Each structure stands twice: as C-alpha cells, then as structure tokens.
Amino acid sequence: MCKVRDLSVAFHGAKRRLTHEVLKGISFDVFPGEVSGLLGESGSGKSTLALAMLRVLPAHARVRGSISFDGRDLLQLSEREMRRVRSAGISIVFQEPGLALNPVMQVGTQIMEVLRAHHNWKRQRLRDEARVLLVQVDLDDIDRIFKSYPHELSGGQAQRVLIAQGLACRPALLIADEPTASLDSTIQAEILALLQKLRRAHNMALLFITHNPALLLNFAERVMVMHYGEIVEQGPTAAVFSRPANAFTKLLLSSMDQRTLAAAGPA
Numbered sequence: 449m450c451k452v453r454d455l456s457v458a459f460h461g462a463k464r465r466l467t468h469e470v471l472k473g474i475s476f477d478v479f480p481g482e483v484s485g486l487l488g489e490s491g492s493g494k495s496t497l498a499l500a501m502l503r504v505l506p507a508h509a510r511v512r513g514s515i516s517f518d519g520r521d522l523l524q525l526s527e528r529e530m531r532r533v534r535s536a537g538i539s540i541v542f543q544e545p546g547l548a549l550n551p552v553m554q555v556g557t558q559i560m561e562v563l564r565a566h567h568n569w570k571r572q573r574l575r576d577e578a579r580v581l582l583v584q585v586d587l588d589d590i591d592r593i594f595k596s597y598p599h600e601l602s603g604g605q606a607q608r609v610l611i612a613q614g615l616a617c618r619p620a621l622l623i624a625d626e627p628t629a630s631l632d633s634t635i636q637a638e639i640l641a642l643l644q645k646l647r648r649a650h651n652m653a654l655l656f657i658t659h660n661p662a663l664l665l666n667f668a669e670r671v672m673v674m675h676y677g678e679i680v681e682q683g684p685t686a687a688v689f690s691r692p693a694n695a696f697t698k699l700l701l702s703s704m705d706q707r708t709l710a711a712a713g714p715a
Contacts, residue, residue: 449653450478450501450538450621455513457493457500470496472677474513478621478653483644485668485685486657487700493677494657498623502538503530518620536566539619543626545606549598555609556582556594562616581612584649586642604635608642615646621653622646628663640667662704665689673697 457471470493478484488494499505501515503522515522517537522530542548550558559578563569569577582590585608598606607627614622624643628636640663647654656668664671664685672682673694681694692698 449480449518451514451516452476452497452501453514453516455497455500455515456511457496457505458510459506460508460510470677471500474674474677474679476672476679476682478655479670480620480653481647481651482670483647483654483656483668485664485671486655486674487659487661487664487671488674489659489700492674494659494674495625497674498540498625498655498657501623502534502540504534532566535562535614535619536617537619538621538623539614539617540623540625541607541610541614541627543629545598545601545603545610548610549606551598554595554597555601555606559609559613559616562613566617577616578612581615582609584615584646585609585612586638587612603631604638607631607635607639611639611642611646615650618650619652621655623655623657625657626659627656629659636663661689661700665704673700 453475455471455474456469458467458469460467474497476484486494486497496505500511501522505511511523513523517533522533525533549555556575556578559581560574563574563577567574579590579594582593587593587605587608593601593605593609601609611627627643628639631639643654643656644667656664658664668685670683671685671688672679673688673696674680675696681688681692681697688697689701692701
C-alpha cells in the first residue's frame with residue numbers, strides 16, 4: 449500500500465547557510481490492513497516523517513526520496529492532487545486535541561467541515577454522517593458532544609473526536625501520532641482498543657507512532673525503531689522485542705518490565 453524509499457528531510461535556515469537534517473534515508477513499507485508501529489524517543493523525527501507522508505511540511509523543508517501510495521509517488525503529485533489524497537487516502541490523528549481542534553467551533557461542526565471538503569452533501573447529510581462517526585468512536589450523549597466546544601470535553605473525549613475526524617473520509621491508511629501520550633493508562637488502553645476495532649471494521653492500515661514500546665506489544669504486527677532520523681531496526685514486533693539487534697532498541701526496551709517483554713514470545 450505505502451512504500452517509503454530513501455526519504456530524507458532537511459530544514460534550511462536563513463540564506464540557506466544552516467541545514468538541519470531530520471530524516472536520513474528512511475525506507476519502510478506499510479501493508480494493507482496491518483498495524484505498524486513507529487517507535488522512537490522525542491526528537492527522533494517521528495512526527496516529521498508523518499508530516500512528510502502527508503506533504504504538509506513547512507516551505508523551507510527540503511525532501512528527497514519517494515513515498516509511493518497506491519502506486520503513485522506522493523512527492524510528484526500537484527497540490528490539487530495531494531488534497532484528494534489527504535483524509536480520503538491518508539489521514540492523521542494528532543497528539544494534542546487542544547492544538548488540533550478549533551477552540552471556537554463546536555466539535556460536530558468541525559467534523560462536518562472535514563466531510564464537506566470531500567463530499568458535495570447537503571447540510572443534513574453532513575450532520576448525520578458526523579453523528580455516525582461520533583457513535584463509531586464510542587462516545588456517549590452524542591447530542592451534547594456534537595454541540596460541545598473542545599474545552600468542554602475530557603481528554604479522552606477530545607481524542608475520540610480527533611479519531612472521528614481522521615475516519616471521516618474512510619482513509620486506507622490512518623497515521624496516529626502519539627494519540628495516547630497525554631492520557632492516563634486506563635484511557636490509553638481504551639483508545640488502543642478503539643483503534644484496533646476501527647482498523648478491523650474499516651479494513652484500513654494503521655501507522656502508530658509512539659515513544660512507549662509497551663503500547664506496541666500485542667498491538668502492532670511490525671515495528672520500526674527510529675533514532676536520530678534513521679530507522680535502526682525493523683521487523684515483526686515479537687521478533688524485535690524478544691531479540692533486539694540494535695543497541696538503541698535494547699536501551700528503549702530496557703524500560704519495560706522483563707515479564708512484559710517475555711510475553712513478546714520467541715523470535
């Protein structure tokens with residue numbers, strides 16, 4: 449479904465005198481219907497990779513390589529063509545609902561606007577579809593949620609609204625960028641279960657980005673480990689977790705309880 453090959457991203461400073469390379473020759477595949485985990489510490493380039501796949505990096509970013517999605521190189525598409533890919537082909541759920549949601553617009557209206565961008569539907573159809581999406585992400589009291597502003601929702605509720613937005617146009621690939629980082633462990637587990645349920649129901653691929661290896665155990669089929677802008681190890685999650693080959697991977701996994709790691713099983 450999605451093939452990333454030799455992807456590099458650099459940011460040029462004033463008068464192009466300073467260059468900061470964030471991604472360095474990244475290559476990996478995302479397969480249809482599969483959960484892939486992208487694991488790395490803060491600042492390793494994980495979010496930059498997600499934004500590069502959607503082609504929403506700042507203008508001063510310089511991108512090399514290829515991102516093939518459904519047989520087309522996204523880096524070669526026009527902006528008009530790319531707008532059709534975003535949401536309908538590849539969608540993203542961001543980490544912070546407080547930053548991703550408009551604070552002065554009701555959340556139901558925000559979902560309707562995502563739908564409006566891709567469908568020529570009448571207002572009532574948009575409203576009905578938005579309500580269906582809120583039901584699909586396991587929210588209760590839909591009337592209240594629909595009319596609420598982001599600050600009136602709990603963290604878990606707001607994150608579910610972001611997931612509803614991400615699902616609005618039934619993408620083939622959903623990128624979830626640290627969607628549970630600001631949530632407590634109970635809500636984290638609920639969001640992971642929700643994403644797994646939605647992945648199966650919509651037959652979509654999921655790229656789950658996290659700094660926490662424990663979230664990928666028994667959740668992702670494959671894992672890519674990122675360190676300083678490079679993928680230093682990748683493979684089936686059980687194999688990587690039980691027999692890590694890279695020193696940085698071993699360091700990341702050392703934070704996990706050994707009994708938990710043992711549950712990954714043999715390679």
